[in-house]
Amino acid sequence: MLRQGRTFLAAALAVCVAGAASADPVEGEELVINGDITLVTRVAPAASVADALPEVLSGWLFRDEATRAMEMDDFDNPAMLAVDVGLELWDTVDGSEGKSCASCHGDISSMKGLRAKLPKMNAAGDDLWSMENFINDCRTNRMGADAWKWSGSEMTAMTGAISLQSRGMPMSVAIDGPAAEWWAKGKEMYYTRTGQLELSCANCHEDNYGNHIRADHLSQGQLSGFPVYRLKNAKLVSIHNRFKGCVRDTRAETYAEGSPEFRALELYVASRGEGLSIEGVGVRP
């Protein structure tokens, strides 16, 4: 009885403290890029995650004013340098077949809409692929070129350039059919408390978004901005690289970038962001 009272007190205090930070995420701000394209940064959750999130929020809403501003103008967005490199790579011949991406795909605008639907089942229907898998499949099996490193600068430049083609399009991944078991596996991972700190993704990104963990202002851990330019690293960062850092911070053994586990997790996390605009590409601290 007494204990319950105290737990309640603790809970009430927690609410108070959270209340103090309730100006978070920012209210009344819109993400308009180049004064032209308005992106959806708040949306009602899809049915599959309605029990988890009252509202789906882009990570952009949780960043400070200066960082938010950088993403609103392509001249100020430091990611655009890497995107330019990606656009050049698109037209660059590489590998034994003497082909560039453009040789087969034409203009990169042919990739419009793709970012919003990834990860998805491959053409053979026997594996769930992230954008990096599709790109390396073309490089190794169609161009006779070496695979790029998952989070290497060529790969993130290319995923950045391809993501830009989907700017403003709503995230919408398929979670039925053969993708269903991947999604279920990813969901299980999302709620599993790992490492010596015994923390799950949900502990931080579902139960505490809007709160601070030390200096970090927690968002919902959404994927709409990816690959994101991280000011801390001064470069584009892949989705799996971000996952790796978050798992490591629970004092756990991480999974490898590109692993089936991280691809499953990517699908589940992407489904939590259904309806958010692809930012193409985001800026984060």
Added chain:
Amino acid sequence: MKQQMMLGAALVLAALPAMAETPVAEVKYVDGAIAESLTGAPGDAAAGAKVMTNRGQGNCVACHVISAMPDVPFQGNIGPTLDGAADRWTEAELRGIVADAKHTFEGSMMPSFYKTGPYIRQGDGYTGKGFEGTLPPILTAEQVEDVVAYLVTLKE
């Protein structure tokens, strides 16, 4: 190899003041509280304050505001403020919360500091690499007592 040596060293260190030290497996929680000092001796509050702000140790300020530590920047607000904690909890209750808060708050997000596992995918600190064998608890018995000694000073 290096890990084993470090673990060995940690065990030796932990064994030194061990006369009355309670091993993790023998800690008794009654309603979440631990009645006796884990070292058989009172802790050092000043040392406790250091443990609480060190990222690799307690890192309590990552989740809690402690107004008595105005020099510590960026205090988090995942948990309630610890101001006045000693008015709300007895020393035994605070010891239990620091050692393993999950006995007091079911399913708490607060890490269990005096526990050796089992963990899912336990890592070697913040390296992202796996760790074979039994991890030492995040805080030693002495550090837990030091933290408790600091917490009992938090009265309003």
